[in-house]
Amino acid sequence: MSSLARVLVQIGVILIIAGGVIFLLGRFGISLGSMPGDLTWRRKNVTVFFPLGTSILISILLTLLFWLFSRFRR
Structure with missing residues (x-):
């Protein structure tokens, strides 16, 4: 436990x-959400937002963070 x-x-x-x-x-x-690479698709009554650039940035930062944690735990 x-x-x-x-x-x-x-x-x-x-x-x-x-x-x-x-x-x-x-x-x-x-602001995380209005970065280059974030895709926005707007029509009359529908807006679709896909934060591709933000997702890539967060993925890179988390990868570096976890790599640092694993490096210091050794």
């Missing part, structure tokens, strides 16, 4: 860090 608690705490810490990063990016005027 203690391993489950440890995993939940780690997930919580990661979410807090991600929230802080998003908050700080907003403070500096960088």
Whole structure:
């Protein structure tokens, strides 16, 4: 049971860090959701938004973050 608690705490810490990063990016005027590469399709009554550029950026940042964590755990 203690391993489950440890995993939940780690997930919580990661979410807090991600929230802080998003908050700080907003403070500096960088909004995640209006980046180059984000696709928007608008018709009369329908708007479809696919954040491709934002998804790629978040994927790269998370990959680097997890790589750093694994590097320091060794």
